[in-house]
Amino acid sequence: MKQITLENHLLSIFETLMQHYNAQGWWPLLQNREPYHCGDYSYPHNESEIFEIMLGAILTQNTTWKQAEKSLYRLAALEAIKPEKILAIDDISLKEAIKPVGYFNQKAVYLREISRFFLDLKGSTPSRKALLQVKGVGEETADCILLYAFKQPEFVVDAYTRRMFASLELIDPKAKYGEIKRFFESHLPVELILYQEYHALIVQHGKRYFSKKPYGTNDPIFSAVTTIFPN
């Protein structure tokens, strides 16, 4: 029989989420939606898709993916899913295109920053430290970009992760980002697909049960996940 280790516990939670929600197939690209690329983890396939993920990671900050996706389509309509275009386009047009995500004044600046950064990469993979230097890229966004755009096994911690695992009493709710990140990375096998799916599943699960206004917290899916103990 398995030992009750944190690794077993975290993997049990992951398996249970997978059973209930199936693979999410993140990151959602414009060309490859619903159900995205479930089962195919070869994406992104080119520089354009890598860049699209970087834009999306910034656009979706503190807003819904629905709004971020809407903004990406508006940018696509302007042929602006390209760093050169993001840098060349006028301010009014850029802000107008990303209006749906809110914070458009800030995010317009951030999109140009990340565009400049992307061009300077010249196809290389950025370090986490370098990404964090970019204005508009905080810890979560940096990890999202590394995990989904550059296929680096960096565990992403978001508000849902914090609330969900604090609720399970596995982490301290006021622990710093890096502490929570290290908790997962130290008790989980370092596997890209696992990291990608785990974060995506936490978001899917968190939307319902670990938002600031949770709902349905007594239905079976919620119970199944919250009552897990490794066996």
Next chain:
DNA sequence: AACCAGGACGTGA
């Protein structure tokens, strides 16, 4: 009609 969403940054203590 407040409240929240797949955060990050700037400021003052």
Next chain:
DNA sequence: TCACGTCATGGT
């Protein structure tokens, strides 16, 4: 370091 205000649209 840390707590807090700010950014802003769209859905509930």
